Amino acid sequence: MKGLLTSKFASNALFVKLMLSFLSVILILASFNLFSHLYLSGKVYQEMVRQNELGLAQTVEGYENHFRLTQNMILALTQSEPWTANLGILSHLKENRRYDIPAEVKSDLATLYANPFLHIENFILYFKQEDYVLEKEGLSSTSDMFGKYYFSEEYPPGYWSRQTMDNQFLKVMPAASFTENTMFSSRPLGRLMPVMVKAIPYEEVYGIVMLNPQRMQTAYGNAGNNPFYILDAQGKLLFSTAENELPEPEFPASGSAHKRVGDQYYFYEKGKQTGFTYVRVTQVAAIAAEMRGMRLLLAVLLTAAVLISILSSLFFSLRLNQPLQRLIAALDRKSGSTPDKLSSVKEFAIIGDRLSSILENNRFIQTDLEHKNSLVRQYAYTHKVKNIPLSGSLADLEDVRQSEQPYASILFKVSFKSLPDEFERHTLMLWKLIQSLMAAGETDRVALQPEQDQLLLLLFDPGPQSGILQALDTLKELLATEDSLYLTIAVSPVYSGETSFTDAYNNLSMLLGERRLNGETQIIVEPRASPSKSFHLKVTHGDELHNLLQSGSEEAVFAWLDRQLEQLRHKDAAAEDFRAFALGAAEQTGKTVMKLNVPQAEAERLSPPPGEPFATFHSTQQYREWLHDLVRPVLAAIRSTSETRDPVISFVLDYLDKHCGEDINLNLVADKLNLTPGYLSSIFKEKTGINFSEYLNNLRIERAKELLMNLDLLIQDIALQVGYQNVNSFIRMFKRSSGLTPGEYRKRYSGEDSLPSSGLGH
Numbered sequence: 001m002k003g004l005l006t007s008k009f010a011s012n013a014l015f016v017k018l019m020l021s022f023l024s025v026i027l028i029l030a031s032f033n034l035f036s037h038l039y040l041s042g043k044v045y046q047e048m049v050r051q052n053e054l055g056l057a058q059t060v061e062g063y064e065n066h067f068r069l070t071q072n073m074i075l076a077l078t079q080s081e082p083w084t085a086n087l088g089i090l091s092h093l094k095e096n097r098r099y100d101i102p103a104e105v106k107s108d109l110a111t112l113y114a115n116p117f118l119h120i121e122n123f124i125l126y127f128k129q130e131d132y133v134l135e136k137e138g139l140s141s142t143s144d145m146f147g148k149y150y151f152s153e154e155y156p157p158g159y160w161s162r163q164t165m166d167n168q169f170l171k172v173m174p175a176a177s178f179t180e181n182t183m184f185s186s187r188p189l190g191r192l193m194p195v196m197v198k199a200i201p202y203e204e205v206y207g208i209v210m211l212n213p214q215r216m217q218t219a220y221g222n223a224g225n226n227p228f229y230i231l232d233a234q235g236k237l238l239f240s241t242a243e244n245e246l247p248e249p250e251f252p253a254s255g256s257a258h259k260r261v262g263d264q265y266y267f268y269e270k271g272k273q274t275g276f277t278y279v280r281v282t283q284v285a286a287i288a289a290e291m292r293g294m295r296l297l298l299a300v301l302l303t304a305a306v307l308i309s310i311l312s313s314l315f316f317s318l319r320l321n322q323p324l325q326r327l328i329a330a331l332d333r334k335s336g337s338t339p340d341k342l343s344s345v346k347e348f349a350i351i352g353d354r355l356s357s358i359l360e361n362n363r364f365i366q367t368d369l370e371h372k373n374s375l376v377r378q379y380a381y382t383h384k385v386k387n388i389p390l391s392g393s394l395a396d397l398e399d400v401r402q403s404e405q406p407y408a409s410i411l412f413k414v415s416f417k418s419l420p421d422e423f424e425r426h427t428l429m430l431w432k433l434i435q436s437l438m439a440a441g442e443t444d445r446v447a448l449q450p451e452q453d454q455l456l457l458l459l460f461d462p463g464p465q466s467g468i469l470q471a472l473d474t475l476k477e478l479l480a481t482e483d484s485l486y487l488t489i490a491v492s493p494v495y496s497g498e499t500s501f502t503d504a505y506n507n508l509s510m511l512l513g514e515r516r517l518n519g520e521t522q523i524i525v526e527p528r529a530s531p532s533k534s535f536h537l538k539v540t541h542g543d544e545l546h547n548l549l550q551s552g553s554e555e556a557v558f559a560w561l562d563r564q565l566e567q568l569r570h571k572d573a574a575a576e577d578f579r580a581f582a583l584g585a586a587e588q589t590g591k592t593v594m595k596l597n598v599p600q601a602e603a604e605r606l607s608p609p610p611g612e613p614f615a616t617f618h619s620t621q622q623y624r625e626w627l628h629d630l631v632r633p634v635l636a637a638i639r640s641t642s643e644t645r646d647p648v649i650s651f652v653l654d655y656l657d658k659h660c661g662e663d664i665n666l667n668l669v670a671d672k673l674n675l676t677p678g679y680l681s682s683i684f685k686e687k688t689g690i691n692f693s694e695y696l697n698n699l700r701i702e703r704a705k706e707l708l709m710n711l712d713l714l715i716q717d718i719a720l721q722v723g724y725q726n727v728n729s730f731i732r733m734f735k736r737s738s739g740l741t742p743g744e745y746r747k748r749y750s751g752e753d754s755l756p757s758s759g760l761g762h
Helices: 002-008 014-041 044-078 081-090 101-113 140-148 157-161 212-218 285-334 346-385 392-398 424-438 467-481 499-511 542-552 554-570 575-595 600-606 620-644 647-659 666-672 677-690 692-708 716-720 727-738 742-749
Strands: 120-127 130-135 138-141 170-172 177-182 187-198 203-213 228-231 237-240 256-261 263-269 276-283 407-416 446-450 454-460 485-491 522-524
Touching: 014 044, 014 285, 044 081, 044 101, 044 187, 044 203, 044 212, 044 263, 044 276, 081 101, 081 120, 101 120, 101 130, 101 138, 101 346, 120 424, 130 140, 130 203, 138 140, 138 666, 140 177, 187 212, 187 256, 187 666, 203 575, 212 666, 346 454, 407 424, 407 467, 407 499, 424 454, 424 554, 454 499, 467 485, 467 522, 485 499, 542 554, 542 620, 554 575, 554 600, 554 620, 575 620, 647 666, 647 677, 647 692, 666 677, 677 692, 692 716, 692 727, 716 742, 727 742
Parallel strands: 485 522
Antiparallel strands: 120 130, 120 203, 130 138, 170 187, 177 187, 187 203, 228 237, 228 276, 256 263, 263 276, 407 454, 407 485, 446 454
16 A cells, blocks of 8 residues: 555656646746736726827828818819809809809819718708709709708708808818608708808808718727717817717817826817817726726635646546556456456446447448448549539549540439429439439449439440430330420430540530420430520510510510510520520510609519529410510500600600700700709609609610610710710719620620520610
């Protein structure tokens, strides 16, 4: 016993080494934690103040640069001689009726509010004596602009009529919430910060710049969730991110300052150019109080942790050492030392049971792996077919066949004339039938299912292709009596070992597209002589269908659709061509509904249901019935819309349709109707659901798409024909609408080799 204890606590014993290792780790961690806390706690306040001052300085620099840039750009605009002359004309617009000038002034204003870095929502020219405003949407009365389109309780229409600039050039006003109130809705515009600008040299003309303070705060503020305030030189609050009022501010004469008030630190900095005071509030007093408590708590926890760690180390060292000592004693007894009952040691019985179980499981796993080896190789073949790299655990299966071994591939695609309730069960039974028919002979084969409705057979050393076709003819005869389904079978030639599975699968997938429209099983060996693309309809047929739909005549539209389907059937077009034509007709019908301004709810009802219903189509009659059902309610809605259209909107739409290539604007059309532009803009938006300018741009872009199909026309000529005097503006508007430049659109959709799959005009 004494010898056992001596060996147990010897310097090189496992128990001693474990205890010393645990104690060393505990001592190092405890020392590091204590030193880190003592050192870093003294740096918290200094670092916090420095970071807040630096962050506020960066924020102030961003705001000051923004205000300076805005002022410089506005000043540069007001010093322009054409601008001054135009303002003089607009100051007496009711007398001179120069309605061509607003468009020129609007383009000047656009250089400001269209600049994303200025964060300007709108630039409003307020003609105080004439009592009207000019902004990005056009001319409006002062009461409409500030009572409807930019309404705020803090800035009613009467507020602006009382404002004067005196000797100031620029006056920044407190931010407020604005809304757009129309006849049927109210849309919040968010918080905006008005900035009044004096339009030199006219005393009664002011510019009102609507800055977006939220975007400015996002761009320049880096205070996280801490409150942030901007005050003018007189201490009036201009903007804040918090609802709480700012205590009595302490304005620094220059530079920055900070002070503690209660549980908060207030950091101030004065802008050098604007004189504004920027304030950031940071919660730090509570943190300081918590840190004092943390020091005491850390001392208690550190002491407790060290004691618990030592006791735990002793306990775990004994727990680890005792089983090993018992195992050594048991081994000694087994080899001839003092005998003992081995069964009385529970751990040995458990270890024996676990080892027996592990060996038994190992034998079972080996057997199971042998049975599953073929399935794993099927996965490897599937990865080869779809060109998917194998994972590292399957690297030994990368070479799944000999490179010089010839093979042939067959791709089966099943189609149902009416989808069964148990699609997977029917498909599985069919795949088993196919594999049993193709299993004749000594040919090595692999069956894969790349898609749910497809089966791919790889036949190695298959012999001549004629033998494969003979077996497929037998399958075709068996399926001839089956009325509910049919197959499309693509057969490859016998490839040498150099052709990859991926290329073979891609070639077979293209052969599937050669299928003709009928309900019979078809075997396709090679593509037809004339390519399928020749059966796509010309782009101009889209305009023809659009004009027929506009007429509202069922007889004319049905006859046109039937004629196109008959031409496809006469030319022996592929089933994919019929599908492409049906999709194109549906797309063109939707565009016609949009162009005729059918009400939104009605347009959604007339839209075709989501998804494609063509999976079970196998005859021209099915496509004919589907297309008739598609356009019938559309034609009825078009006739109804034509009968009830508002005369004013009818005139505007007809005029824009005939003159969209000319220099048209809202004022010109309103003058022809003896209406005010504001009223016409309001009623046009109410009746059509779209702004006048947006509708005109959409109409011009659609006309441009039609002209781009004529390869003899230059893009700059097309821009002029549809009403854009500047080709760069045309390209920018076209890309914004369609996602492509005119050149890219023409390249994609104009040539025969790249017609859209719908076969109809875009």
